[in-house]
Amino acid sequence: MDLGKVFAALADDSRRRMVAELAADSEDRERACGSFDLPVKKATRTHHFRVLREAGLVAQRDHGNGSALRLLRKDIEQHCPGLLQLLVAELGQPDEGKARA
Amino acid sequence: MDLGKVFAALADDSRRRMVAELAADSEDRERACGSFDLPVKKATRTHHFRVLREAGLVAQRDHGNGSALRLLRKDIEQHCPGLLQLLVAELGQPDEGKARA
DNA sequence: GCCCAGGTACGATGCAAGTCGTACCTGAAG
DNA sequence: CTTCAGGTACGACTTGCATCGTACCTGGGC
Numbered sequence: 001m002d003l004g005k006v007f008a009a010l011a012d013d014s015r016r017r018m019v020a021e022l023a024a025d026s027e028d029r030e031r032a033c034g035s036f037d038l039p040v041k042k043a044t045r046t047h048h049f050r051v052l053r054e055a056g057l058v059a060q061r062d063h064g065n066g067s068a069l070r071l072l073r074k075d076i077e078q079h080c081p082g083l084l085q086l087l088v089a090e091l092g093q094p095d096e097g098k099a100r101a
Numbered sequence: 102m103d104l105g106k107v108f109a110a111l112a113d114d115s116r117r118r119m120v121a122e123l124a125a126d127s128e129d130r131e132r133a134c135g136s137f138d139l140p141v142k143k144a145t146r147t148h149h150f151r152v153l154r155e156a157g158l159v160a161q162r163d164h165g166n167g168s169a170l171r172l173l174r175k176d177i178e179q180h181c182p183g184l185l186q187l188l189v190a191e192l193g194q195p196d197e198g199k200a201r202a
Numbered sequence: 203g204c205c206c207a208g209g210t211a212c213g214a215t216g217c218a219a220g221t222c223g224t225a226c227c228t229g230a231a232g
Numbered sequence: 233c234t235t236c237a238g239g240t241a242c243g244a245c246t247t248g249c250a251t252c253g254t255a256c257c258t259g260g261g262c
Binding site: 214 | 233234235236237238239240241242243244245246247248249250251252253254255256257258259260261262
């Protein structure tokens with residue numbers, strides 16, 4: 001678990017959003033890869049999936065025809081306590097800073 | 102305060118180290134810019150200072166002949182609670198993952 | 203006044219990352 | 233079996249970033 005890789009992975013809006021949406025589900029349900037509403041093409045999504053996997057943030061399960069992402073919440077909370085809360089918080093208040101400024 | 106910028110800033114080893122060292126000081130003392138032991142040239146350090154400033158992580162004070170970095174701990178803790186602990190922890194255990202693996 | 207050390211500004215360079223097109227594979231539906 | 237949708241693999245392109253050299257500015261010490 002490399003903080004450099006984790007931060008690099010989370011520096012991208014698309015990836016941060018995916019992790020945040022996964023983290024927002026308190027039940028840790030798997031999420032179909034296609035269920036993320038990203039403004040990028042398929043090939044780019046695949047690339048993001050890989051980055052998230054290699055950062056150790058998610059696991060990907062193959063359903064034959066489709067795949068699903070599962071958040072590695074335990075690992076993340078162990079190595080980076082509090083990190084997921086940050087992401088979930090941003091989901092709810094994407095422009096919290098501007099609102100006060 | 103943009104999480105994207107923050108994570109991007111913290112994705113770099115040199116910058117993460119600087120912030121971590123600042124955060125490790127419980128007294129929030131200023132730190133002379135030259136006091137960081139980084140394996141990069143002056144121009145590169147200046148660049149990193151700028152990135153950290155623009156991410157809202159540090160403030161830079163000019164002492165005429167030299168400059169000093171001050172950690173914006175309040176802002177960070179308010180917007181990203183727990184973040185600094187992660188960095189300080191990594192300082193102490195740079196290869197915690199490998200040690201167990 | 204002169205020189206030096208600490209930082210900055212600007213431009214150049216090399217590499218990594220994000221994006222995409224296309225071809226391909228796989229399993230489901232018909 | 234044929235078709236289709238979801239993902240992947242590979243390569244190409246573009247942009248951004250880390251790094252550095254050099255020139256320059258500033259204040260301190262001699």
